[in-house]
Amino acid sequence: MTPTPTPARLPGLAEAADLGRTPVDITAVLDHLAAEADTAAPTSIGFPGAVDLDHREVMxxxxxxxxxxxxxxxxxxxxxxxxxxxxxxxxxxxxxxxxxxxxxxxxxxxxxxxxxxxxxxxxxxxxxxxxxxxxxxxxxxxxxxxxxxxxxxxxxxxxxxxxxxxxxxxxxxxxxxxxxxxxxxxxxxxxxxxxxxxxxxxxxxxxxxxxxxxxxxxxxxxxxxxxxxxxxxxxxxxxxxxxxxxxxxxxxxxxxxxxxxxxxxxxxxxxxxxxxxxxxxxxxxxxxxxxxxxxxxxxxxHGREGHRWRVSEARHLAAYTVDKLTTAGWPAWRHPHAFTVVLPTPPAAVRAKWLLATNDDVSHLICMPGVTHGQIDAFVTDLTDTTEPGGGPGSGYPHHPRVIPRPRPAPAGRGGQ
Structure with a gap:
């Protein structure tokens, strides 16, 4: 049986950029892009795109x-x-x-x-x-x-x-x-x-x-x-x-x-x-x-009530994530309204697997609708497994605890709050 080609060797992929000269295996290129997206989806938790809605009927x-x-x-x-x-x-x-x-x-x-x-x-x-x-x-x-x-x-x-x-x-x-x-x-x-x-x-x-x-x-x-x-x-x-x-x-x-x-x-x-x-x-x-x-x-x-339910579920998952991380010894926080959970930047091995947004020594993940408890549990497991025993968060990164700010109390004003 012919072995499945690796992504880098898929037929036509390397030639896809040269549309003027080389015949392209269109099916192989499209299949590769779809496979890459499917592979990345379970660990893509750093950027805000909901994944719980089905748009295939419209498409x-x-x-x-x-x-x-x-x-x-x-x-x-x-x-x-x-x-x-x-x-x-x-x-x-x-x-x-x-x-x-x-x-x-x-x-x-x-x-x-x-x-x-x-x-x-x-x-x-x-x-x-x-x-x-x-x-x-x-x-x-x-x-x-x-x-x-x-x-x-x-x-x-x-x-x-x-x-x-x-x-x-x-x-x-x-x-x-x-x-x-x-x-x-x-x-x-x-x-x-x-x-x-x-x-x-x-x-x-x-x-x-x-x-x-x-x-x-x-x-x-x-x-x-x-x-x-x-x-x-x-x-x-x-x-x-x-x-x-x-x-x-x-x-x-x-x-x-x-x-x-x-x-x-x-x-x-x-x-x-x-x-x-x-x-x-x-x-x-x-x-x-x-x-x-x-x-x-x-x-x-979904209507207003359906979308209100989606908001509530995402916030509950974000609160769960903060609890899960802090219990594991990683300081984390979120604004009360937010899907976003802020934490010290994880080690490179974790970031190589999980798509997070990072700004120097602060990272975040976003519990958008469609992100699951299972994904959060798997992320925390990888995070704790990668941390050196006894080192806690920032093992080898002693500056981490200093850079996790806490949100200010929410004002009573309306408008943007």
């Missing part, structure tokens, strides 16, 4: 066609599209966030970065001299977007737990108080899933009587869970002008996507495009209608 029915949601979601013409589903997704999320029905607009994006760009572009057009404030724990897209806009950014320190340092924000705002302010708050920072308190941010802006403001919330990971809790709201009392969430994180859509919501009153008029007979209101123009259909399917299949 089977719609995945072989082009669905181009070009222009504004309210446009009706053009090539085959799923704008009616996109509108339903926008309405569901806006309702969940208590956004006023007469002051809302949004669309399905390629992900959180495009959502941030769309929101900050709208804010910058309205407040072109504004300083854009963001914390050191904000997503890496924010300084990139500020550079793209030709705007002035102001960096604010974050605490060790990932939440914005409001005292330092006050220092920075005081220095630039003559200028309008665009502030990027984060609901779910990349390393600790910290949530910035928009009530405290607004208090700082009020204290220095900032002339003109826009408060944007980058809620890529935590936005939907917090909205389902009622802890993130875009009602008139919130003072929040825009928000972005990801679709491939909590909703587990199998293609990068997201949703941006902006108060309609804070946008400028858009330009009609004769060629497409649409309004040019979005960053990319042509947009993936399949992503809108996948988001709609995830929402319609």
């Amino acid at each position: 089977a029915r719609l995945g072989h066609r082009l669905w181009n949601n070009i222009g504004d979601p309210t446009d009706t013409g053009g090539t085959p599209h799923t704008r009616v589903l996109e509108q339903a997704v926008i309405a569901w999320l806006a309702d969940t966030l208590y956004m006023p029905a007469d002051d809302r607009w949004g669309y399905v994006t390629t992900g959180g970065t495009e959502g941030n760009l769309s929101a900050l572009h709208a804010a910058h057009r309205r407040l072109p001299t504004a300083r854009i404030y963001y914390s050191t724990a904000a997503h890496y897209s924010i300084p990139k977007i500020i550079e793209m806009l030709g705007a002035r950014g102001v960096v604010v320190e974050a605490g060790a737990d990932g939440e914005m340092d409001y005292d330092h924000l006050a220092v920075r705002v005081r220095r630039h108080r003559r200028w309008p302010a665009i502030v990027v708050a984060t609901a779910g920072t990349t390393m600790t899933e910290a949530v910035d308190d928009t009530t405290r941010i607004r208090a700082v802006l009020d204290a220095f009587e900032v002339p003109g403001r826009h408060l944007h919330v980058d809620a890529a990971l935590s936005g939907i869970p917090l909205a389902l809790d009622g802890q993130l709201r875009l009602d008139d009392d919130s003072g929040i002008g825009s928000v972005t969430v990801s679709g491939h994180k909590f909703l587990g859509v199998p293609t990068p996507c997201g949703v941006v919501l902006i108060r309609d009153s804070l946008r400028r008029d858009s330009t009609p495009v004769t060629y497409t007979a649409t309004l040019d209101t979005t960053v990319t123009g042509s947009r993936c209608g399949l992503a809108a259909a996948l988001l709609w399917h995830a929402i319609a299949t």
Whole structure:
């Protein structure tokens, strides 16, 4: 019997990059990619993608066609599209966030970065001299977007737990108080899933009587869970002008996507495009209608109560993980709302097997919906088996216990908390 080829020797794989010269064994390449993904799945616990939802029905029915949601979601013409589903997704999320029905607009994006760009572009057009404030724990897209806009950014320190340092924000705002302010708050920072308190941010802006403001919330990971809790709201009392969430994180859509919501009153008029007979209101123009259909399917299949149950189960697993790690002698913690568990960076042998997110001597795993108790138990077993006997966490890494911060007590304020 012919032995199964190793991944590196699969027919056609090495030649896959040279499409212009060498015949490619297409089936072998696709099989290899699928096998790699299947092999990695049980130990991929470091990045936020839910794996409990089944999207195969949508992919089977719609995945072989082009669905181009070009222009504004309210446009009706053009090539085959799923704008009616996109509108339903926008309405569901806006309702969940208590956004006023007469002051809302949004669309399905390629992900959180495009959502941030769309929101900050709208804010910058309205407040072109504004300083854009963001914390050191904000997503890496924010300084990139500020550079793209030709705007002035102001960096604010974050605490060790990932939440914005409001005292330092006050220092920075005081220095630039003559200028309008665009502030990027984060609901779910990349390393600790910290949530910035928009009530405290607004208090700082009020204290220095900032002339003109826009408060944007980058809620890529935590936005939907917090909205389902009622802890993130875009009602008139919130003072929040825009928000972005990801679709491939909590909703587990199998293609990068997201949703941006902006108060309609804070946008400028858009330009009609004769060629497409649409309004040019979005960053990319042509947009993936399949992503809108996948988001709609995830929402319609489970509804609010189903997704609240998914949030609860994921948080219970995160609490279990903290208990399991600390019992095993590894200091770990999480914010009360979070799926993310923070721990000292494990030894290289553990990280070679388990896909974790690591920043120097701090790592995290994320108990997204679909991650199981069995995966957590296996990770902790590998962690304790790899640690030298008697050494405890950080054996050979004596700095570890020092770098595990504890979250600050949650404030009573609403907004981003």
